[in-house]
Amino acid sequence: EYHKNQGRRVEVMAFGKSASSKLKEEADEFMDLSENQKRFLIRGLK
Template identity: 50%
Template structure:
């Protein structure tokens, strides 16, 4: 059995890149990233999150500067 758990890797990459970028875009609805959003915003980085609004965590939506609901543009994001 294998588990794909990229939360830590994504977070480390985002924190490492924070001083080199203006914006970080997270493609997730996982509320575990809310603290990362808060940290990045504190560092002066704009944070945008993209996910499916019906399953995205409220904490993430509130922590990001902008949240894009992928379900609102079905022709672009859904097959």
């Protein structure tokens, strides 16, 4: 909220399930990392 009031654009990348709804609301753009898990998560060794 502070940065938006300063005239700055706010972009957030986070996992949608764990990001607060307030953070998603306040962001100019929100990217949910859960939507493309293969790209953003490191797979463990088997």
